[in-house]
Amino acid sequence: MNGYSYLEDTQELKLEPFRDFYQALAEAKLESFQNSIKLNDFIKPTEIIELNNIINQKLIEKSISEYPLVNYLIAVINTPSAYQANALKWAIFNTRCIELLDSKEHAATVANLCMRFRLACRKREYHWLYNFLPALPMELEDLLEFLNKAETENKNLLERSTPKLTAKQIGQLANIRVIYTYAHTQSDRQKRHRQNNPSAQEPPQIDVRKTSKITIDDEQTHQTYFERGIAKQPREDKTIEKVEDHNFEFNPLEQSSITAQINNLKNRILHQNKNELMSKSNPHVFDLPTAQYIMQILLERAENSPIHALLLFSVLSFTHYEELLVFRTRFFLSSRSKEIRFSHENCFFKQGIDNSKFKDALLKEYMLNIGNSFTIPLPKVYLDRIFQLKNWDKADIASDVQDYLRRISDDLTFPLTTQNLPRLISDITLNELGYELESKLFAGENVNNYTPCHYFSTKIIDILDIYIQTLDLVCPQLDTGYIEEFKSPITFGSQQVPNLPFVQSFFYQLDHKVRNNLNPFQTLNHYSMWLWHICMLTTSARPSESFPPSLDYIDLDNKLMAVADKEQRYSGTIGRYLPFNNFLRDEIQHYLKYLKYFLQLAKAYLTQEQVQAIQEVFDGERLLLLFYDSKGYVRNLELSDIQKYCTEIALQRNWTRHFARYFFAQYCNEDLINGIFGHDEAMQELFDRYSGFKTIDYDQIRAAQDKLVEILALKSMSTFTGMTIA
Structure with a gap:
């Protein structure tokens, strides 16, 4: 068992009783304890006394972090009776996770898991965890879904100042989610390995x-x-x-x-x-075991060694160590985009964001949010050690830095240098947690080539949460409480990019107006506006009076839409083809079906002239979306109609395009996005004769559109009752 590697006997300490208790938990099945579960089912009272004696006599002077699993098991035994049953069930669940995690590569992750649940067993302020977590048994995948949803909901509540959990509790929840994500990943790898290697027999x-x-x-x-x-x-x-x-x-x-x-x-x-x-990983990029090993050494020695404290700050601030040797209370780095303050009152670095659209033109002020920078604090406890370097010769510092890095590298295959050390956290943020934009922002990279500043909006509280998640991953023994006070709801980036809760709420309201309107004429208007926003968000087109086009320019079989929404730049077509997914194809068909029902109903109230536009839509002579105006005529939906019905939204009409640009950047090739958005170079659009793109490249966009529909929880308008849409 993997857990035995944390419960090995030594000359002074015999941990065999702990191994027996651990084995009993690991072999238990949660399904067998749905009605009741007792401590005596796993360990006898005499054995409990024996374990407590080991703790009190032989481990009293040992560090808890030295024996994380031992201290977790004894905490489960001594959990208050009100939480005992829950603690046992989660101990069974956690032993399975520990067995999934290799003891060499994931020792820090296991220690972090033990610490979180040990505190939940022993300290009153952490008991909330057992009340908050769902009932077991539960699959690991379902638990991750629950934790993701709970974390997102509570962050939103915290921003609205109606929190159910504190910021610290949300951070602890995120920490647990990261741990279980690793266990789930290892489980998937083992399943694939078993499928690819059904038997371990020697080849005949x-x-x-x-x-x-x-x-x-x-x-x-x-x-x-x-x-x-x-x-x-x-x-x-x-x-x-x-x-x-x-x-x-x-x-x-x-x-x-x-x-x-x-x-x-x-x-x-x-x-x-x-x-x-x-298939091997990039040897010049930090992997998790390497990062954890380096951070463990730096953290252990930073309290007594000025050089290690300096290197630790180099990692935590994404800065080359030489630029930290200024020793002024406030100073800017050579890049001029980063400011560092060193004092016992204020110890932090401030990373500026390049918010230029082009090299010679800045974004207009009204398009930007309040801030264009974020601040990340640094642990003040190491400042005294770093200030000792004031009297050192810089050549001696450089020599010692190289010497210490060489000693660390002796046990690694990774080429550790002063140049790549500041990349440690940003590499893990990208490759282990999957936050690409945040990784670039941490490292101070210009993100205009990834997604320009006027196409994204990020809150500082989210940046710091991701920074804390990465620190919990690479050095769980570091107390990140000093970061909490710097969290801020300030957003930087473009004001034209609404956040996800806003977009979800907006489409929910549009959907509600369509389904709950008994007036069929008003239903048509709301239905058209709902579909207009769906088309805008899915295709990322510019808002214009000619969009969406007529049926002659919509290929439902191949899921392509031809639009002309930009000025002509060179001789040739000014239009382009935009792909859309199955959801939009189905909704266009449902809309056409609704128009047929509406036409039959309207003939009883309106003249042929008043409803002539409906037939022209089917003939391809009119644009797709229709609107019933105050004069009693059915005509095409216009941008002024959208603006009139959406007066409460303080955004430009193309906010859907900005939101889609930021969303698709996380899933699609940048060159492909430029082609879809009309930002590509001359003669490089997808259907140009000189283009290197293939039509199958559209699958990237369609897959991202499917994810967008899923995240926004968009519902189909397929159910028509004759008068309303259910």
Whole structure:
């Protein structure tokens, strides 16, 4: 068991009783304890006394972090009776997770898991965790879904000043979610490994018997026979060769040629080796075990070593150590986008955001939010050590830094240098947690090539939460409480990019107006506005009077829409094709079906002239979306209608385009996004004769559109009752 590596016997300490208790928990099935669960089901009272004696007599002077699993198990035993049953169930669940995590690579993760639940067992202020977590049994995947949803909801409540959980509790919840995410990832890897390797048996050996013939034309051919077991060898053939059974199937030519078979085997082995080589991680990017090892050494020695404290600050501030040796209360770095303050009252670094649209033009002020920077604090406890370097010669500092980094690198295959050390946290943020934009912002990179500043909006509280998640991952022993006071709801970026809760609420209100309106004429208007926003958000088109186009320009079979929403830049077409997903295709068809019902209903109240526009839509002579105006005529939906019905939204009409640009940047190739948005270079659009794109590249956009529909919880308008949409 993986857990045994944390419960090994030493000369002074015998932990066999803990191993027995751990094994009992690991082998238990939660389904068997749905009605009741008791401590005596897993351990006898005499054994409990024995475990407590070990703790009180032999571990009293030991650090808790030295024996995380031991202290967690004893905390489960001594949990107050009100939480005992829950603690036991979660102990069973957590032992399964520990078994999924390799003891060498994920020791810090296991220690973090033990610490979180040990505190929940022993300290009153952490008991909330057992009340908050869902009832067991539950699959790990379902638990992760619950934690993700709970974390998002409580962050939103915190922003609205109606919190159910404090910011500290939300951070603890995020920490637990990251731990269980690792366990789930390991579980998936093990399943794939079992599928790819159904048995671990040695490949059987096969005897090869070769015979050769010489034809009348002096052409020599070989015939190969494969026989399992002992081959009966003819007298004239003195050689028996052994080859491994790779389960290869040879074609007719290879079956009669041993040379062709050998070439086939060699080529396949070469391809296999190449694939294994290509699947290895980038050796110049920090992986999690390497990052955890480096941070553990820096953190352990920073309290007594000025050089290690300096290197720790280099990691935490994403800054080269030489730029930290200014020793002024306030100073700017050479990049001028980062400011650092060193004092016992204020110890932080402030990272500025490049908010320029082009090299020679800044974004207009009304398009920007209040701030264009975020501040991350640094632990003040190490300042005294760093200030000791004031009297040191810089050459001595450089020599010691190189010496210490070389010592750390001796136990690593990673080429650790002063240049790549500041990248440690941003690499883990990107590769382990998947936050690409935040990783670039941490490192102070210009994100205009990723998603320009006028196409994203980020809150400082979210930046710091992700920073804390990364720190909890690479150095769980670091107390990140000093960061909480710097959290701020200030948003930087464009004001034209609303946040996700706003967009979800907006589409919910549009949906509500369509489904709960008994007036069929008003239903048509709200339905058209709902579909207009869906088209805008999905295709990312610019708002114009000619969008969405008529049915002649909408290919429902291939899910393409032709639009012309920008000025002509060069000789040729000014339009482009925009892909859309199955959801929008279905909704356009449902809308057309609704128009047929509406036409039958309207004929009883309106003249042929008043409803003529509906038939023109089906004939491809009018734009798709219709509107019933105050004069009693059905006409095309106009931008002024949208503005009139959405007066409460203090955003420009193209806010859907800005939101989609930021969302798609997280899932799609940047060149492809430029083509879709009309930002590409001349003659490089997807259907231009000189374009390098293929139509299958549209699948990236459609997959992102599906995720957008799922996240916004958009509902189909497929159910029509004759008067209203259910």
